[in-house]
Amino acid sequence: MNWTRHHILGLADWVAPEYDILLQTASSFREVLSRRTKKVPALQGQVVTNMFFEPSTRTRSSFELAAKRLSADILNFSPGSSSLSKGETILDTAKTYLAMGTDIMVIRHKQAGVPQAIAAEMDRLETGVCVLNGGDGQHEHPSQGLLDLFTLCCLLDSDNPRVDLLKGKKIAIVGDILHSRVARSNIWSLTKAEAQVHLVGPPTLVPQFFTQMATQLPGDQLFLHWDLEPALRGADFVMTLRLQQERMTAHLLPSLREYHQRYGITRDRLKLCHPQVKILHPGPVNRGVEISSDLMDDREFSLIQQQVTSGIAVRMALLYLLGTLNS
């Protein structure tokens, strides 16, 4: 199979061979990043525009560095001082950056569907521009899902990461599933890899309707829990999600302290899991809330730093696959 996907909008419709191409491409870039000169000329002269309508340092920096290491030129659109405040529509802003010569747009927006709308317009106008969803509302965050997948697969076989390594593995996703685009992207990739995915959190944040997602999946792969214990029991991996303070003010949660008491990952609770269990978190972490502070720094268990490092290789791979498709 060859790579044919022109936009990265979400993982819902990805098939296993696509994941494997991505994992192998990211693997080869991970090797580039271990060299002294960590650059390749693959996208020289191409323009990557970061359009982050929602503020972000971490993801934007990761895409920016990935693009720089492919020798692309980067434009950073900053909504603060922009034409948007002058009444321009988002599509018109995108078309302006298109007309300047953008080849790949990375788009983050607090509203779900914005990257899709821009991609549709780019296709309608036959522009050839590729759109990469950098996180849209509560819909998807595909590059995060892919970097999580890459981190897991590399741990299982560093030289040859591929999705079949995750078959039958038990993975708990803990926290605010309802509002999390990270959780959604991970559910798609991990179930496609035939892992067993256990969602767990308070009923307000893990509503019953998530079982409907399961009906779209072959076999018994998606499970819901409101108690931590059955989700953690024998788990190979525990993915914690960032808890947003806004959920408290919306009365979906009593307090950070109570959340940690019921759903925080601690050394004690880890004993329920597989002895070699590893913990993930997309960051930024609220220390002592989602994970106890000492556990977060314990490199025997925490994959948090590897996730960030994987992010560069995975985003280089995404930009590379889209950028070379263009040429």
Add this chain to the structure above:
Amino acid sequence: MNWTRHHILGLADWVAPEYDILLQTASSFREVLSRRTKKVPALQGQVVTNMFFEPSTRTRSSFELAAKRLSADILNFSPGSSSLSKGETILDTAKTYLAMGTDIMVIRHKQAGVPQAIAAEMDRLETGVCVLNGGDGQHEHPSQGLLDLFTLCCLLDSDNPRVDLLKGKKIAIVGDILHSRVARSNIWSLTKAEAQVHLVGPPTLVPQFFTQMATQLPGDQLFLHWDLEPALRGADFVMTLRLQQERMTAHLLPSLREYHQRYGITRDRLKLCHPQVKILHPGPVNRGVEISSDLMDDREFSLIQQQVTSGIAVRMALLYLLGTLNS
């Protein structure tokens, strides 16, 4: 004639051969931009500093990408977190960037005359630094005027854009002429090209004193209208200007809706013009105010995207002409 101009402060004193050098240089860069690798090493090692005291995404990005494609190093000065808030004068800020090794300064300021003042200081100190006006108050926006000119001339003869192509063409400029630096720069370039320029808008925004500008021009080239019809009749090009919401609060206009009814460009009104008429707008557009929304997207009539694309080539040409003069 060779290029000798050291600063680009405004188009008021440009002569026809200068326009032609600029158009030909931009034309050669347009060719570079159509290649796979859209970069040339012309300004390698030179430093272009964007000093945008007035917020801007569009123009700043355009200059930034133009500079990158000439392989220059870019510094972006951002007034928000700057020494200005610490009481430093604008001239001292400019001298600091001079001392860091800046070769070309692109300056935007809400007050007319700031780029001129900085250029005068740079000359007085015999620094060799070139100043490029990125828009100063209601005075001039020369790079916008030149990209409009380039867009028009390329349409008339793509292979050999030059000002004499516009001789005798009827060009309507519609809207808030009074407050528009874009209109002023365009009036200078288009009348020098011996086009017939028709200014039209409400009396509050197209005051009688604009006729005085006409007295500085040879022949009958500048006309004022308060009704759209005589301005559009037989027009080859219609330049619309951005309407700023602030004009409403200043009671210079009743409402956006009424403005659109009297001066908005619609498919119906376009019938008054030459059958091959084209519409321009410097952006960002208020959809449905200056131009009806469907017309804006109609590539038979709208040159808006081409203007943005021309912007990169024209700004590369300006930076190139100034930067190579330096060496």
Add this chain to the structure above:
Amino acid sequence: MNWTRHHILGLADWVAPEYDILLQTASSFREVLSRRTKKVPALQGQVVTNMFFEPSTRTRSSFELAAKRLSADILNFSPGSSSLSKGETILDTAKTYLAMGTDIMVIRHKQAGVPQAIAAEMDRLETGVCVLNGGDGQHEHPSQGLLDLFTLCCLLDSDNPRVDLLKGKKIAIVGDILHSRVARSNIWSLTKAEAQVHLVGPPTLVPQFFTQMATQLPGDQLFLHWDLEPALRGADFVMTLRLQQERMTAHLLPSLREYHQRYGITRDRLKLCHPQVKILHPGPVNRGVEISSDLMDDREFSLIQQQVTSGIAVRMALLYLLGTLNS
């Protein structure tokens, strides 16, 4: 002696040979900056991350341009739109940029000790990352101290700048010593160079306890004054410090006008100094407060522009020494 220092956190413990290596390295980069192509490939593929938790344009731009001229890739962390506002700790933010592949971190923070804390964590984790203090609270601003030193030594022997040139020179540091990290770094470097350093300012801003610093120094090298005259008499150099408006609201000073009357450097007061006296200021200057406006522009006396230019060469030297140590 070879360069072995892995972090630049402050100048308090620097020894003379280290200063000389830095001055010689900066001198060779000053030569690079005088060429047409002002770039060298020394740090190609390495990543320099600017983490300026405190807003800054001047110092950040200087580090950015220095890094670009060494062909490094730059990441700019901007606290405004960052994970910090999402509750992440500073150490976790630093570890995120570490995991992205940062080689050198330049850190500015309003709180003293932050660069030290990050450097300690980087060492504890055996990361190999170098930390460069870009100014921490009222503690130190070593790159400013070094660029001042380089400016002085180059003036005394342009071809061979070295610390022994300053032996016995009288240097007055005027103004808000108490709150100045610039003053502290300069005191360490200048006394190590065996210059005679005279601190002068109002008693609220030059407290008696600064004499305790003198006890750590060999010989009679540090003097305190509350009147300008004895400090200026026969001085070879006058370093003025920026007066911050906040000091007024804290009732440490009556008014800017009164400050200028008692401690402002004017042409008249300069007659007390050595006939070839030169004036320095770290910028941004409050014109007419620390220095009279005409004197500031007088290139016979003012070294302010040279300081900014030295800043690029000195920061290139620092990044180069740290970056090549890494490889």
